[in-house]
Amino acid sequence: MSDPKTLLSIDNVSKNFGSVVAVDGVSLDIRENEFFALLGPSGCGKTTLLRVLAGFEAPSGGRLLLDGKDIARIPPNRRPVNLMFQSYALFPHMSVRANISYGLEMEKLPAAEIRGRVDEMLATTQLSELADRKPEQLSGGQKQRVALARALVKKPRLLLLDEPLGALDKKLRGAMQLELKRLQDDVGITFVIVTHDQEEALVMADRMAVLKDGRLLQCDTPHEIYEHPADRFVADFIGVMNFCPGKAGADGVMTTEGILLKGTMPQGLATGDAAVAAVRPERIHIFPAEGIENRTGGKVAALAYHGLDLQLHIQTSLNDKPFLVRVTADAADRRPIGVGDAVEIGWSAADTRIFKD
Amino acid sequence: MAPALAWLAALMVVPCGLVLALAFFRRGIYGGIEYTFTLENFGLAFDPLYAGIFLNSARIAGTATLIAVVIGYAAAYAIAAAPRRLQPVFLFFAVLPFWSNYLIRTYAWIVLLNREGLLTQLLRWFGYEGEPPSLLYTEGAVITGLVYNYLPFVILACYAPLARLNPELGEASRDLGASAMTTFRRVILPLTLPGIAAGAVFVFVLSIGNFVTPALLGGGRFQMIGNLVYDQFLTANDWPFGAALSMALIAIMMLLLTVQAMAAERASGRARTAEGDAAHG
């Protein structure tokens, strides 16, 4: 396999509104045909970055190279980039068909070609039956598909999606996540999705970028970001993480209780610096076997049954907050645990992440 | 609830019903009312004398409405595009004159337009010699007065649909490749037009039924339907004809509002078929 080709290169892009810096020197590459997610809490600058890519905001600094050409100053109507709006922004006075053909009419294509492409897109998105309806006669999920079809029919080099599933209810959202992924595979267009939902990003994205306060914190595959978060914020934002504060030692974190939690030290952390050791709930063993390096005793403070697994809240002396531990229902059946029981928990050094605090 | 409804019934519904009834009676010899049924009051409207006034007042009111809508739409568009926190301020100052006295606002134009008025003075200052042009007591003065008086109303009527418009619709159009002009023509205008048309109907009806502005700025030389009604009740003493005329005013208003509603309906239907055809053809 050859190296994936870079489609869009975001090069040190900034955007400020007056004195407010919304996007602060972000650089990242988006590759041909990938499903890319921009993830972050609200106000992190992800939507502004998306609007810069679409052309609705001019960057205050930096370059946007699409296929090697700087498009930062090209107006939105002349960019081969389309945006699916969070509100869908369907034209209420036009039918589904008219909405979808609008963008092709702007390209002054022959009527026959427009008709052909719209029909094809209606079929792909399973909207053929609804072609003559007005947006107000559609359900939320159908509107979402029309918005998608309207942007996709133009065969953009890059499709931007602003919280595309935000307006849908939870159940539909799950189905649409897979649907979007399938569609992206089918049409072979690069998708860039903005979301605040880390689970959505993990499920759908080939690669993702985590932003905070306008800065890029980490850009990698979901797996890498989940397993090797770049800093404490990313570790906390993506998935669930237990933290034990302390001071950096030679090969681990020395907690205030004087327990050394072993793990790989990140670069730039000197002995004595404030640091935290972190571990995912599913990596913690109850009644750990011999040879597991980090261990502590605690008391079960609460139990939450989730069907597939059991979540234990275990109060230890390592942290004010109880440890969250996930045990499979299977394991829980073998050795029943109740609230108030004293237990020992442990996790291996390889599963321990250490961050600057 | 009851006292208020009784008040409206006794002092609006009954009097208006009375006027409707009056319109079908004959005028008495000494200006009274003869209680015999007739349709001749409505026939009078086709008398060349009155038909001329009708057409003339329709033309003046139509011109005033058109100008007011063009200026008002532009102003409303500019207000809707202004920073969000400034919009209520702009709107407030656009509507403020509407709440000051109608007569005073009309009178202000007499001051500006009369032979020794400021506009004449301004012309002189620019080097105009000779007899000052007669600006007051012209059709232009009447139209200016009507536009001036109803402009705030039009701005308000146009602002509401523009402000309600999701700004992402315009962005979506641009994103799909439309120019600013095309976006305006195909998205913004069609979506805001029906509301504006309703506003325009009111301006037209209020203009055509006006008697103050033609009397003050037209010097009585330009008769509107409102002046005719005024005359029938206060000078000519032909109440049945005056009643028929005012019922005609109400009928025009109802008719225009209905046409506007139907046109709005049709327009969205036609837009759909037209675009469907383009895509099919």
Added chain:
Amino acid sequence: MADRPKPGRSPLWLVLTLVYGFLYIPIAVLVALSFNEGGLPTVWSGFSLKWYGSLAANSEILSAALNTLIVALVSTAIATLLGTLLALGIEMRRRHGRALEALIFAPMIIPDIVLAIALLSFFSMLNITMGLHTIVLAHVVFNLAFVCSVVRARLKSFDWSIVEASSDLGASATTTFRRVTLPVILPAVIAGALLAFTLSVDEFIIAYFTAGAGRASTTLPMQIYSMIRFGITPEINALATIVMAVSIAALTLSQRLNRTVAP
């Protein structure tokens, strides 16, 4: 570049400047002239309050002003009471017919001249002597519709469960109205009243037709109309300035109390 028009960089500011110029220059000229010593519209001969002085000495204008005040206060009082009750009555029952809506909407959209001649015919057929009282009767018609619409706008966002909560806590219907409902809607009621007052002070056509014969029931707008038609004196400028100031003050106050007021 950016899609949404930015007035700062576009002809939109020019549009706004021209429109506000058009709207306010005539008014500004009038106000300026009211302070002009010589009274001539074309020559500025120095600042003076002399026209305000002569206004205060003009008994015709003073009596017209008094008439206007009486009509406005009485019709506002009646319309505020009736309009508020009407609004409460409508909003408390969830369902109501279109006929009712039309009945309340009609006084606001019916051309003034039609209502004016209708009331004139009505009063003269019943042989009712016309005067200030008939003007009041007439003004209440449109004023109550405006008060009702302002109060209804506020009631639309009114959480009726607080009324239930109040009676659940043991308050009687009257106490609930006095302690819960009224305080919530009061700003809207006052805003509606101020609007009604403004409309009544400025109303000309209906008053003109329902005032009856004689000078006794001349209101300020009627006085202004005859002053404009039969010989303009610089006093009008001063009078106009005062009337506008009163209307604008009342309206500004009304808008501050209730941001949903629309004509």
